[in-house]
Structures are given as structure tokens and as C-alpha cells.
Amino acid sequence: MAWRRRGAGHPGGAALAARQLRFWLTNYRRTWRGSIYSGVLSPVLYLAAMGVGLGAIVDARHPAGLGGVSYAAFLAPGLMAAQAMQTAMEESTYPVFGSVKWLKTYQAAAATPLRPADLFHGHLLFTALRLAMNACVFLAVMAAFGTIRSAWALACVPGAVLTGLAFAAPVEAFTVTRTRDSSFTMLFRFGMIPLFLFSGTFFPVTQLPAVIRPPAYLTPLWHGVALCRSLSLGAAGLAGSAAHVGYLAGVAGAGLAAGRVTYRRRLHA
Amino acid sequence: MADPDILIRARGLTKVFGGSVAVDGIDFELRRGEVFGFLGPNGAGKSSTMRMIGCVSPPSAGELTVLGLDPVRDGPAIRARLGVVPQEDTLDVELTVRENLLVYGRYFGLRRDVIAERTARLLDFVQLADRAGDQVEPLSGGMKRRLTIARSLISEPEILLLDEPTTGLDPQARHVVWDRLYRLKQGGVTLVLTTHYMDEAEQLCDRLVVMDRGRIVAQGTPRDLIAAYSSPEVLELRFPVGEQEQAAEKLADVPADRTEVLADRVLLYSADGEATLAEVRRRGLEPATTLVRRGTLEDVFLRLTGRRLED
Amino acid sequence: MPEPGPRRGPAIRQGWRPPQAAAAGPARLRRIQLRIVPAVLLAARRAGLGGQGSARLIERHARVYRRTWGVLVSGVFEPLFYLLSIGVGLGRLVGTVPGPAGRPVGFASFVAPALLATSAMNGAVLDSTYNVFFRLKYAKLYDAALATPMRADEIALGEIGWALIRGGLYGCAFMAVMLAMGLVHSAWATAAIPVALLIGFAFAGAGMAATTFMTSWQHFEYIMLATMPMFLFSTTFYPLGVYPRAIQIVIECTPLYQGIVLLRGLTLGAVGPGLLASVAYLAVMGAAGLHLAGRRISRLLLR
Numbered sequence: 001m002a003w004r005r006r007g008a009g010h011p012g013g014a015a016l017a018a019r020q021l022r023f024w025l026t027n028y029r030r031t032w033r034g035s036i037y038s039g040v041l042s043p044v045l046y047l048a049a050m051g052v053g054l055g056a057i058v059d060a061r062h063p064a065g066l067g068g069v070s071y072a073a074f075l076a077p078g079l080m081a082a083q084a085m086q087t088a089m090e091e092s093t094y095p096v097f098g099s100v101k102w103l104k105t106y107q108a109a110a111a112t113p114l115r116p117a118d119l120f121h122g123h124l125l126f127t128a129l130r131l132a133m134n135a136c137v138f139l140a141v142m143a144a145f146g147t148i149r150s151a152w153a154l155a156c157v158p159g160a161v162l163t164g165l166a167f168a169a170p171v172e173a174f175t176v177t178r179t180r181d182s183s184f185t186m187l188f189r190f191g192m193i194p195l196f197l198f199s200g201t202f203f204p205v206t207q208l209p210a211v212i213r214p215p216a217y218l219t220p221l222w223h224g225v226a227l228c229r230s231l232s233l234g235a236a237g238l239a240g241s242a243a244h245v246g247y248l249a250g251v252a253g254a255g256l257a258a259g260r261v262t263y264r265r266r267l268h269a
Numbered sequence: 270m271a272d273p274d275i276l277i278r279a280r281g282l283t284k285v286f287g288g289s290v291a292v293d294g295i296d297f298e299l300r301r302g303e304v305f306g307f308l309g310p311n312g313a314g315k316s317s318t319m320r321m322i323g324c325v326s327p328p329s330a331g332e333l334t335v336l337g338l339d340p341v342r343d344g345p346a347i348r349a350r351l352g353v354v355p356q357e358d359t360l361d362v363e364l365t366v367r368e369n370l371l372v373y374g375r376y377f378g379l380r381r382d383v384i385a386e387r388t389a390r391l392l393d394f395v396q397l398a399d400r401a402g403d404q405v406e407p408l409s410g411g412m413k414r415r416l417t418i419a420r421s422l423i424s425e426p427e428i429l430l431l432d433e434p435t436t437g438l439d440p441q442a443r444h445v446v447w448d449r450l451y452r453l454k455q456g457g458v459t460l461v462l463t464t465h466y467m468d469e470a471e472q473l474c475d476r477l478v479v480m481d482r483g484r485i486v487a488q489g490t491p492r493d494l495i496a497a498y499s500s501p502e503v504l505e506l507r508f509p510v511g512e513q514e515q516a517a518e519k520l521a522d523v524p525a526d527r528t529e530v531l532a533d534r535v536l537l538y539s540a541d542g543e544a545t546l547a548e549v550r551r552r553g554l555e556p557a558t559t560l561v562r563r564g565t566l567e568d569v570f571l572r573l574t575g576r577r578l579e580d
Numbered sequence: 581m582p583e584p585g586p587r588r589g590p591a592i593r594q595g596w597r598p599p600q601a602a603a604a605g606p607a608r609l610r611r612i613q614l615r616i617v618p619a620v621l622l623a624a625r626r627a628g629l630g631g632q633g634s635a636r637l638i639e640r641h642a643r644v645y646r647r648t649w650g651v652l653v654s655g656v657f658e659p660l661f662y663l664l665s666i667g668v669g670l671g672r673l674v675g676t677v678p679g680p681a682g683r684p685v686g687f688a689s690f691v692a693p694a695l696l697a698t699s700a701m702n703g704a705v706l707d708s709t710y711n712v713f714f715r716l717k718y719a720k721l722y723d724a725a726l727a728t729p730m731r732a733d734e735i736a737l738g739e740i741g742w743a744l745i746r747g748g749l750y751g752c753a754f755m756a757v758m759l760a761m762g763l764v765h766s767a768w769a770t771a772a773i774p775v776a777l778l779i780g781f782a783f784a785g786a787g788m789a790a791t792t793f794m795t796s797w798q799h800f801e802y803i804m805l806a807t808m809p810m811f812l813f814s815t816t817f818y819p820l821g822v823y824p825r826a827i828q829i830v831i832e833c834t835p836l837y838q839g840i841v842l843l844r845g846l847t848l849g850a851v852g853p854g855l856l857a858s859v860a861y862l863a864v865m866g867a868a869g870l871h872l873a874g875r876r877i878s879r880l881l882l883r
């Protein structure tokens with residue numbers, strides 16, 4: 001991952017980030033039960049309601065299917081990418097904001113040999129771990145619902161992690177600059193929800209009016225959805241997949257660069 | 270209620286939480302215009318008593334009338350005439366300093382113009398006029414306390430209840446609070462306060478009860494209590510570490526009303542501290558430090574309970 | 581995954597507490613408040629509950645939220661996004677579904693009233709659980725209020741009144757969008773906003789009563805475990821007929837289903853006396869919750 005290569009410039013950077021990762025893992029041991037809901041139950045319920053329930057109606061109207069597959073098979077990888085986005089955004093807003101503003105654990109950590117960038121990297125690592133766990137669970141649920149069409153679906157796991165990081169890195173960079181949590185309400189309301197609804201998760205972007213199609217193609221979520229969907233359905237081409245991966249990595253890398261600056265400004269001001 | 274000047278009357282007042290008795294059958298009366306104190310260590314039952322008076326905690330047994338009314342039946346009517354400064358600030362951190370008074374006044378059903386007039390006066394009184402538009406969160410502990418006092422006065426209450434009004438404040442902030450409370454007293458406001466600071470009780474209270482383990486162990490004016498349970502002067506002796514025990518044995522026959530051996534010092538109660546000190550020296554004892562002082566409520570409490578107030 | 585309506589899910593799941601509620605109230609709320617509150621309070625006072633203290637608590641909330649009114653007002657965009665997404669996207673994919681009495685209905689017209697019901701539920705639940713818990717346990721707002729003539733039942737009623745004011749605001753905006761998108765098919769839809777308030781009342785009452793039993797932030801998981809499946813399965817996206825009879829009975833018992841049936845009947849013009857049962861169900865749920873919440877707050881704070 002990008003941060004590791006860049007972190008190698010600092011002596012011991014990876015080790016310091018790992019220390020911060022351990023902090024988050026310890027914390028997670030207390031709250032992991034809550035993530036079962038978003039990680040396991042939510043995909044099962046969504047696939048049952050939208051994939052199976054609504055899918056029956058869609059499939060009856062489109063006997064040939066959407067691009068040749070059932071609605072459930074179309075929807076599932078899209079939901080997987082959308083879930084990665086949501087996990088990433090949750091993880092990079094309130095917990096980070098709380099560490100700076102309410103609990104001040106970041107300020108405490110910044111008084112130790114840990115540098116602001118190490119705190120940032122440590123938390124991104126933790127986010128990546130959570131994303132990977134959620135993606136594995138989601139893949140298992142997809143298999144149980146019979147919506148996987150190709151062995152390439154295994155590559156959806158790194159795909160979803162990358163999609164999540166394309167949100168986590170820039171959002172976290174933004175979070176540490178905030179002094180009030182109402183910013184996140186707006187971010188979820190005007191960022192995450194429109195992406196969730198219009199980036200190809202529930203229906204092909206080609207159905208959108210021509211004017212809003214180009215911005216939809218520019219969103220990281222659309223690239224994540226397209227990547228996971230093509231892998232899961234066994235329709236992935238090398239050029240297309242490379243473009244999606246490159247785009248997502250670019251966004252994540254830009255977020256990483258921005259976050260190092262904003263973390264330092266906030267904690268070592 | 271025969272006597273209209275008796276504002277609060279308690280007879281056998283008791284509060285039980287689960288199995289433990291917080292207040293164990295206490296009797297007292299509060300008269301109009303006086304400053305009445307409950308003095309005792311943490312856990313003595315002071316706050317439970319205050320909450321019962323404030324009508325936010327129904328008594329488990331006994332009688333309690335506040336302003337001639339029954340706290341259980343007439344809670345809202347009584348509370349409309351009380352001002353409350355709780356032990357922990359309950360200021361509204363989502364509002365500014367001024368808005369705290371405004372909103373609180375509205376809880377009492379006061380008109381906005383009445384509140385606005387009183388707010389200006391009260392913020393002046395507690396020296397927070399220049400912070401009126403500020404958020405509450407960044408205020409210092411002393412400022413928050415003063416704001417809470419101002420808030421409790423917005424309804425022009427007949428009785429002001431203060432539960433440990435200066436606990437947790439630095440000495441300077443305490444003196445500012447004491448000064449404001451003293452002015453209220455001069456203005457004729459009836460105050461009820463709890464404290465575990467004997468200097469606070471001595472400075473402010475006309476009359477007080479000493480509480481310990483849910484019971485009242487003595488009551489009267491600070492001066493009467495000191496006269497009854499202490500001596501005019503107290504000699505405090507400190508000995509080098511390890512030598513106090515032997516010294517205490519030698520002190521046994523020094524003429525004094527009473528001797529208390531504490532963990533860190535020995536107290537000798539007598540009418541003339543200097544004379545007692547001379548007696549100590551005559552026995553060849555040379556304490557590390559000596560202090561002759563007046564008897565205080567701390568001594569009263571020690572005498573009555575065998576414990577210190579702030580332990 | 582997000583559902584329509586305000587939420588505090590992410591923060592709850594992480595166990596973080598915000599120092600203040602994010603959403604806010606504009607000055608113009610006072611006018612809305614003047615219209616809605618008296619009716620609610622009058623009814624409540626007849627039922628033996630106090631109204632004055634409640635109105636003053638609402639006044640306090642309006643004052644707090646006035647500072648960040650933009651956040652509150654922007655909340656009307658969320659259901660708008662959902663409606664648009666279904667209008668331009670899923671709606672075309674699905675076409676029509678069997679509506680009340682089996683008549684085919686456009687997908688957007690079918691889903692819109694259900695989204696309104698869900699939004700009313702989520703808004704009421706957020707206000708009455710998360711925000712109330714914070715005020716009860718951390719901000720000590722009710723401790724302060726109970727040192728004044730205010731009573732515990734007035735506090736409960738005030739909180740629910742505030743939830744309904746916000747719900748009313750979102751309901752009006754939602755109905756306006758439905759109207760603009762041609763998703764309203766009957767004059768009965770004029771009753772949809774009061775019904776959305778009734779749904780809010782039912783969930784706010786129940787949510788607040790539940791909150792008084794909670795002791796930690798982790799307990800909010802249970803509330804989400806209840807609302808999320810209801811959102812997905814209470815005939816939001818497809819008719820009840822797709823389920824086997826046994827599951828149908830379970831779903832018919834959920835309050836959100838009752839609310840959806842009501843709103844769908846009104847906006848599609850399929851109105852019959854059967855809807856009164858749904859009204860009664862929701863009214864009883866809200867009243868019982870309100871009563872219990874008032875008593876529990878007394879128990880918790882007047883010890």
C-alpha cells in the first residue's frame with residue numbers, strides 16, 4: 001500500500017504506525033460487537049430485501065437480466081463496494097474527531113515519540129484491516145446467496161479495501177481540521193448518501209440523465225462498484241481494471257499526502 | 270403551620286437508598302432570613318437532605334414541610350419558590366452565559382422582559398457581565414459556580430439551597446463566591462448550604478447542624494458550638510517522624526481540657542495555649558513545630574465524631 | 581448502509597458521544613411550533629399532562645438549534661435524494677408493482693410513502709433515543725429542569741413535541757417533493773403530514789421509554805437492530821404478497837408497516853375504514869411510550 005512505501009523514508013516509521021495500530025485494535029476489542037451489525041447483518045438483510053425480494057420483481061420484468069445476470073448478482077458486488085465506502089467514512093470521522101476533540105488521546109500520543117504521521121498511518125492501517133474483514137464476510141454472504149459468477153470474485157476483497165481507502169484517507173485528512181462534528185452530518189448527507197444512491201450500486205449509471213452521468217463516473221465509488229462488479233461477474237478486463245485501480249489509488253494517495261499535512265498542522269501546531 | 274417564619278421544618282426525616290440509610294431521622298427548623306448550614310464530611314447525608322428539601326427526592330420516612338407545603342404532593346409549587354445550586358454544575362453547555370439565565374427563567378414561566386432585566390442585574394452581581402455572550406464550556410470553575418448562583422436567583426427565590434458551593438474551587442475563587450453569598454445574606458435572602466469546610470461554615474452560617482453518618486450530632490451557632498465542644502485555644506504539636514508516640518505518653522499529664530492524638534500531630538485543648546506550651550517544654554519535650562490557635566468547628570467535629578472533616 | 585432520515589448511526593456504533601446534537605433549528609421554526617405544538621399540548625393536557633413546561637423545553641431546543649439551523653434545514657435533501665434515485669433509477673428498472681387492492685402502481689409512487697414513513701421513524705428515534713440519552717446522562721439537562729417547577733412528564737412530552745416539530749418540517753418538504761414529482765394520486769394525501777407526525781409520535785414515545793432503560797451507548801445497537809430490518813422488510817420496496825403467510829403476519833405486527841400502509845393508502849387514494857386500526861395502533865404505541873417515559877424519568881431523577 002502507498003503509505004508503506006512513503007513511510008519507509010522515516011526510520012522506524014512502520015514500527016511507530018504499528019504502535020498506533022495496536023491502540024486501535026485494543027479499543028476495537030471493546031466495541032467490536034457494534035460492528036457485527038454493519039459488517040454482517042447489514043449485508044445479509046440488504047441482499048435479502050433488495051437482491052432477493054426486489055430482485056424477483058426486476059427479474060420478472062427483465063427475463064434476460066441486467067447484462068445477462070440476475071438483479072441479485074448485479075447488486076451484490078455494488079453493495080460490497082458501497083459498504084466499504086460507509087465503513088471507511090464512519091471509521092475516519094467520529095473516532096478520529098473524538099480522539100482529537102473529546103478524548104484527546106491524539107494529543108497524548110503526540111507528546112510521545114509518535115509523530116502525527118504515525119498516528120495517521122496507524123489509523124489507516126486499522127481502517128484497512130476492518131475493511132478487509134468486512135469484505136471477507138461480505139464475500140461469504142454473496143457466496144451463500146449464490147450471486148458469485150467467477151473465481152475472480154476473490155479479488156473483490158482487495159478491491160473493496162482499496163475503494164474504502166480512497167474514502168478513508170481524504171476524509172480523515174479533512175476530519176482532523178474540524179472543530180465541530182456538524183461537518184460530518186453534512187459530509188454524510190451531501191457526500192455519502194448521494195454516492196450511495198447514484199454511483200451505480202442499485203442501477204446502471206447509464207440510466208441516469210446524460211447531464212449527471214459524467215460526474216457519476218468521476219466518483220471513487222463508481223470505480224469501486226465497477227471494479228468489484230466486473231470481478232464478481234467474471235467480466236473484468238485488464239485495461240478497465242487497471243484504470244479503476246489506478247484511479248482509486250490516486251485518490252487514496254492524494255488523501256494520504258493531504259492527511260500528513262493536516263495531522264501535523266492540528267497536532268503540532 | 271403556626272409560625273410563618275419557619276420556612277422548613279423536618280421531624281424524624283429519613284432517606285433510605287436500597288439497604289443503606291443516608292439520612293437517619295433528623296430534626297431541624299429553618300427560619301426566615303437566616304443562613305443555615307449542614308456541616309459534615311462526605312457521605313454524612315448532607316446532599317440527600319438537600320435533595321429532599323429541593324423536592325427532587327421523596328423522603329423515606331418522617332415529616333418534611335417546605336414553605337408550609339408537602340414536597341411530595343406540591344413539588345412543582347415549592348420548587349417555583351426555591352433557588353438551587355447543585356453540587357455539580359448543571360449549566361447548559363449548548364447555550365451562552367446569558368441564554369443560560371434566559372432559558373432557566375423560562376423554565377420558571379417568567380416573562381422574557383422580566384428575565385432580561387434580572388439577567389443584566391444578576392450577571393453584574395456575579396461579575397460575569399463581560400462574558401454574557403460567551404459559551405459556558407471555556408469558563409473557569411469559579412465562573413461556572415457564580416453563573417450557577419446567578420441562575421438560581423433568576424426566579425427571586427425565597428430560599429436559596431447551595432450544595433457544597435465552593436468544593437473544587439481554588440482559594441481565590443472561593444473567596445469571591447463567599448463574598449457574593451455574604452451580600453445575598455445582607456440583602457435578606459434565606460440561605461441553606463452544605464459544606465465540609467469549617468471555615469466556610471464559620472464565615473457564612475448563622476446557625477448550623479453538624480452531621481455525621483446520617484445523624485445530626487450537634488446544632489447551634491458556630492460560636493456556641495465551639496464554646497460547648499472545644500476550648501478557647503488549641504495547641505497543635507508536631508513531632509519528628511517516629512517520635513510522636515513516646516511524646517504523647519509524656520504529654521498525658523500536661524494539664525489540658527482534652528488531648529487528641531492524630532496521625533500527624535497532637536492537639537491539646539485549653540483556655541491558654543501558651544501556658545500549656547510552657548508545660549510541654551518543662552517536661553523536656555521539643556516538638557518540631559508548635560501552633561497556638563483559636564478553637565474551630567473542626568475541633569467540634571473531631572470532638573463529636575473522633576474523625577476529621579476532610580478525611 | 582444508510583436509510584432515509586437523520587441518523588447518528590456511525591457515532592453510536594463507535595461508542596462516541598458528541599458534545600452537542602448536530603442538527604439545528606431555524607428561527608422560522610417558532611412559527612411552525614406555534615401551529616403544531618398547541619394542538620399536541622392541548623390534547624396532552626386533557627390527558628392529564630402538563631403542557632407549559634413542555635413548551636418551554638421546546639423553546640430551549642429551538643434556541644440551541646437556531647445556531648446551526650443550516651444543518652437541520654439541509655436534512656430535507658436526504659429524502660429528496662432517495663426519491664430522485666428511485667425516480668430516475670430503480671423506478672425504471674422495476675416498472676410497476678401491485679399496489680393496494682392489487683392495482684399496478686408505478687414503483688416510485690409505491691416506495692415514496694414508505695420512505696416518508698421511514699424518515700419519520702428514523703427522525704423520531706434519533707431525537708428520542710440518542711439525544712435524550714445524552715441530555716439525561718451527560719448534559720444533566722433534566723436535572724437542571726427538575727430544580728424548577730417543571731415536571732418529569734412535561735419533560736417527556738416536551739422531548740416528543742420537539743421530535744414532532746422536526747418531523748413535521750421534514751414531512752412537509754417530503755410531501756412537496758412528492759407532489760412535484762407527480763407521486764401524489766389523491767386528495768387524501770393532505771392527511772399524510774399529520775399521519776407522518778403520528779408515526780413520529782409512536783416511535784418517539786417508544787424510543788424515549790426504551791432510552792430510560794439504557795445504561796451505555798452500546799445499547800443503541802438494539803435500536804438499530806429494530807429499525808433497520810423494519811425499513812427493509814415492512815413492504816418498503818415491494819408488496820406484502822411476496823412473503824409466505826407466516827412472515828406476513830410478523831410484518832403486519834410491526835409499527836412501521838402500519839405507518840406505511842396508512843401513508844400509502846392516503847397518497848394512492850386507497851382509503852378504507854381498515855386504516856383506522858393502523859391509526860389506533862400507532863396512537864396507543866405513542867401514548868403508552870410517553871406515559872412510561874414520564875414515569876421512568878421520575879424514577880431515575882427523583883430518587
